[in-house]
Amino acid sequence: MPKSTPNIKQFVTDFGWPRIIIFFFLALLFAAAPFVGVRMDASISDVFNRFGQNGLFVLALVPMIQSGCGLNFGLSIGIIAGLIGSTLSVQLGLIGFGGFFGAVALALPFAVLFGWVYGKLLNKVKGEEMTIAMYVGFAGVMFMCIMWLVLPYTSPTMVWGYAGKGLRTTITVEGFYRQVLNEFLAIRIGPNFVFPTGMLLFDGLCAYLLWLFMRTKTGTAMTAVGSNPDYARASGISVDRMRTTSVIISTVLGAVGIVVFQQSYGFIQLYTAPLAMPFAAVAAILIGGASVNKASMVNVLVGAFLFQGLLTMTPSVINSALHTDISEVVRLIVSNGIIIYALTRKTKVAK
Amino acid sequence: MSGKKSLGRFLTENAVVILFLLITIAAIPSSGLSIQYILQEMITRLGRNTFLVLALILPIYAGMGLNFGMTLGAMSGQLGLILAINFNVGGVEGLAFAALLGTPVSVLMGYICGSVLNKAKGREMVTGYMLAFFINGIYQLVILYMMGAIFPIRSPAILLSRGYGIRNTLNLEGVRQSLDNLLMLRLGGYALPLATFIVIAVLCAFVIWFKKTKLGQDMRAVGHDMTVAESAGVPVDRTRIIAIIISTVLACYGQIIFLQNMGNMATYNAHDQTSFFAVAAILVGGASVKKASIPNVFIGVILLHVLFVVTPRAGQNLFGSAMIGEYFRQFIGYGVIALSLVLYAWRARKDALRAREGLRRASIAAAPEGAAK
Numbered sequence: 001m002p003k004s005t006p007n008i009k010q011f012v013t014d015f016g017w018p019r020i021i022i023f024f025f026l027a028l029l030f031a032a033a034p035f036v037g038v039r040m041d042a043s044i045s046d047v048f049n050r051f052g053q054n055g056l057f058v059l060a061l062v063p064m065i066q067s068g069c070g071l072n073f074g075l076s077i078g079i080i081a082g083l084i085g086s087t088l089s090v091q092l093g094l095i096g097f098g099g100f101f102g103a104v105a106l107a108l109p110f111a112v113l114f115g116w117v118y119g120k121l122l123n124k125v126k127g128e129e130m131t132i133a134m135y136v137g138f139a140g141v142m143f144m145c146i147m148w149l150v151l152p153y154t155s156p157t158m159v160w161g162y163a164g165k166g167l168r169t170t171i172t173v174e175g176f177y178r179q180v181l182n183e184f185l186a187i188r189i190g191p192n193f194v195f196p197t198g199m200l201l202f203d204g205l206c207a208y209l210l211w212l213f214m215r216t217k218t219g220t221a222m223t224a225v226g227s228n229p230d231y232a233r234a235s236g237i238s239v240d241r242m243r244t245t246s247v248i249i250s251t252v253l254g255a256v257g258i259v260v261f262q263q264s265y266g267f268i269q270l271y272t273a274p275l276a277m278p279f280a281a282v283a284a285i286l287i288g289g290a291s292v293n294k295a296s297m298v299n300v301l302v303g304a305f306l307f308q309g310l311l312t313m314t315p316s317v318i319n320s321a322l323h324t325d326i327s328e329v330v331r332l333i334v335s336n337g338i339i340i341y342a343l344t345r346k347t348k349v350a351k
Numbered sequence: 352m353s354g355k356k357s358l359g360r361f362l363t364e365n366a367v368v369i370l371f372l373l374i375t376i377a378a379i380p381s382s383g384l385s386i387q388y389i390l391q392e393m394i395t396r397l398g399r400n401t402f403l404v405l406a407l408i409l410p411i412y413a414g415m416g417l418n419f420g421m422t423l424g425a426m427s428g429q430l431g432l433i434l435a436i437n438f439n440v441g442g443v444e445g446l447a448f449a450a451l452l453g454t455p456v457s458v459l460m461g462y463i464c465g466s467v468l469n470k471a472k473g474r475e476m477v478t479g480y481m482l483a484f485f486i487n488g489i490y491q492l493v494i495l496y497m498m499g500a501i502f503p504i505r506s507p508a509i510l511l512s513r514g515y516g517i518r519n520t521l522n523l524e525g526v527r528q529s530l531d532n533l534l535m536l537r538l539g540g541y542a543l544p545l546a547t548f549i550v551i552a553v554l555c556a557f558v559i560w561f562k563k564t565k566l567g568q569d570m571r572a573v574g575h576d577m578t579v580a581e582s583a584g585v586p587v588d589r590t591r592i593i594a595i596i597i598s599t600v601l602a603c604y605g606q607i608i609f610l611q612n613m614g615n616m617a618t619y620n621a622h623d624q625t626s627f628f629a630v631a632a633i634l635v636g637g638a639s640v641k642k643a644s645i646p647n648v649f650i651g652v653i654l655l656h657v658l659f660v661v662t663p664r665a666g667q668n669l670f671g672s673a674m675i676g677e678y679f680r681q682f683i684g685y686g687v688i689a690l691s692l693v694l695y696a697w698r699a700r701k702d703a704l705r706a707r708e709g710l711r712r713a714s715i716a717a718a719p720e721g722a723a724k
Contacts, residue, residue, distance in 0.1 A: 149674060
């Protein structure tokens with residue numbers, strides 16, 4: 001087949017060397033795992049679990065990339081809305097699925113409101129969205145740190161025991177909605193392998209809804225705004241409104257994402273915990289092949305899987321092989337390296 | 352009419368400074384700290400931080416925005432200090448030794464940073480920020496895993512007990528405040544580290560002189576409009592790299608000055624907030640992404656640090672929790688950066704719109720004339 005060579009070349013340039021290296025690195029880790037005494041079934045189960053936990057954060061980046069707002073470094077705004085929802089749900093004593101969906105429902109109005117304000121702000125600063133998003137996110141997290149201390153929560157599971165006020169740094173959701181999605185229709189094979197069916201179904205549902213939305217009239221208009229704002233305006237689309245809509249959707253997905261994360265992880269993490277979360281999501285979608293102005297569902301799926309696979313496998317394999325804790329440093333270099341790679345690539349002109 | 356307009360303009364242009372001044376003045380009485388204590392703190396903190404903040408000026412001048420990549424220079428300085436302790440060089444000689452070793456590293460780092468930023472024109476700030484994270488990974492790899500394992504370390508006292516990797520906290524006893532104490536002036540109860548201020552003054556003079564050189568003028572041209580500069584024969588990419596290299600080297604020296612004053616070094620975290628504090632300071636002082644001057648630096652360092660000194664105590668006194676003050680000052684820091692970036696981007700868009708409108712009006716006015724001919 002004479003045509004195959006240019007195809008591979010094209011594929012390599014499209015996909016980029018860093019991603020291919022990461023892919024082979026992960027494959028190597030999986031291949032090496034049995035030889036250094038890492039249990040494969042436990043590792044794979046772990047990868048699925050973490051994929052499910054973080055998938056929605058990665059998905060949340062898609063609408064803003066498509067509408068031309070760039071990478072949402074201010075995803076923490078959505079996460080904060082989710083945290084308000086989940087703490088309110090625990091405060092009200094909602095249990096089981098009621099607790100989970102209660103948290104989501106209580107988070108939604110905050111997410112929509114925050115997203116709307118945040119979107120309006122980003123419309124005022126076109127071209128500088130990413131840096132500003134990052135600092136708006138940081139400032140929001142810090143503001144909420146003060147709020148967690150002064151808001152009048154009273155539930156004994158959440159406030160500090162001795163002071164009787166101020167929320168704890170980590171709050172367990174055991175007895176509220178811990179693992180409700182994970183355990184739903186979960187498939188167990190042997191003692192070490194659990195497939196979190198319910199959580200992946202929920203993630204899949206969100207992804208499907210977003211996919212459907214991107215194909216509606218509004219969704220197409222949003223993509224048009226991202227790929228060519230002048231053309232979009234000429235054909236009668238309100239650029240600012242589309243951008244705001246995309247920011248609201250991103251913020252809502254971030255809010256739902258953190259509640260999904262909590263039910264699987266088992267804890268609500270408050271205070272400075274959301275600071276670093278957007279960076280992991282951004283690294284994941286970029287590893288999946290997205291660029292600063294183009295992202296698809298495939299990028300989300302591949303990226304979340306590769307990145308979470310990397311996070312799971314590097315510590316277990318490298319630490320057992322070399323007997324050091326070097327994996328954290330490897331993670332820092334890989335995830336930030338890929339972000340820089342994506343930021344420095346020339347923006348491709350639409351073909 | 353015009354007086355009202357210029358007042359409005361003054362207010363919007365200095366919104367950040369004015370807002371900050373008001374918060375600070377409001378926070379001072381509730382902290383219960385004496386003016387004398389605050390003044391002494393200011394003198395110390397001016398000496399400690401000004402050099403680092405001055406490192407930001409040239410990249411702004413060259414139109415590259417706030418150089419979040421200055422952290423790379425800070426890491427180079429820390430590497431120099433680690434080696435100075437390793438070879439047991441103390442006093443001002445130790446600082447000079449650290450600076451000497453840090454210089455080639457920071458030049459290399461600046462070159463890398465400048466080249467990367469040249470590939471990311473239009474989003475330098477976010478790229479610089481992520482680059483600092485990336486190099487932080489490399490820094491940890493070198494210091495935590497290679498030192499003692501691959502690179503020999505002479506002084507076992509600075510190694511972790513496992514035999515390789517540098518300890519989490521380093522005691523900088525040998526060089527502690529050696530620059531500050533070189534010429535300590537005591538004036539009516541205040542201690543004035545004269546030598547540090549002389550170093551800062553020399554740097555200010557350098558910045559002023561540099562702006563007047565050919566290279567400095569090139570930088571200004573690049574900062575004004577890259578395409579115009581390119582067609583006028585200014586090597587744009589090279590000029591931008593030089594601006595970043597100088598900034599990185601200055602950040603390296605700045606971090607050494609900062610740490611000699613602190614006296615201790617958190618090996619893996621000392622650089623985490625370097626760019627955050629420096630950027631917040633210069634913005635509080637009234638600088639923007641495109642415009643910064645030496646007075647901005649001094650005003651900024653003083654205003655930001657007065658607030659930093661008083662908020663924990665004010666938080667304690669007002670809310671009964673020092674944590675609230677701590678979170679508040681971080682909120683203010685991040686908030687100030689966000690606010691001034693927003694104000695700048697917003698104003699830039701408005702100016703562009705006004706310019707376009709003006710152009711349109713001019714072309715409409717010109718059109719009938721053309722038709723009459």
